[in-house]
Amino acid sequence: MGDAMEFVRDVPDGCTLSVRVHPGAKNDSVTGLYAGAVKIALKAPPVDGKANEALIAFVAERLQLPRSRVALVAGASSRSKTLCITGKSAAEVEAALSPDVAC
Numbered sequence: 001m002g003d004a005m006e007f008v009r010d011v012p013d014g015c016t017l018s019v020r021v022h023p024g025a026k027n028d029s030v031t032g033l034y035a036g037a038v039k040i041a042l043k044a045p046p047v048d049g050k051a052n053e054a055l056i057a058f059v060a061e062r063l064q065l066p067r068s069r070v071a072l073v074a075g076a077s078s079r080s081k082t083l084c085i086t087g088k089s090a091a092e093v094e095a096a097l098s099p100d101v102a103c
Contacts (some may be wrong), residue, residue: 004034008093014069014086015093017059021079023051028058032099037080039099052076056083062096063088 007018018037025041032039045055052072058069067089075081087091 007033007038008090008097010090011084014084014088015090016073017083017085017093017097019055019059019075019081019083021046021051021055021081025053028054028078030062030097030099038097040097049076052081053095055081059083059085063093064096 009016015076020034020037020039022031022039022041022042024045025043027041028042028043030038031041040055040058042054042058044050056067056070056072060070063070063085065085069086069088071084071086073082073084088096
């Protein structure tokens with residue numbers, strides 16, 4: 001029942017990832033956790049699906065997966081989104097998306 005794993009859950013063939021997006025940020029980065037979701041800041045603006053495309057590209061790159069393995073399944077027009085990731089376990093995704101710590 002640890003809150004670290006709340007944002008990612010194993011499903012057949014992969015996992016689902018709950019994301020809270022902050023579009024229009026200075027840099028693309030993982031900034032922490034928010035209400036059971038991983039917070040991801042994106043440079044892309046929230047217009048014409050640009051932030052959704054940037055989110056998929058960012059997550060795919062962090063997980064070293066082709067973009068076709070990352071699908072937006074809920075929240076297309078919301079800051080709170082759910083992604084389905086094929087071919088990675090929840091533990092692998094959690095490790096790859098640990099917040100970027102700037103000390």
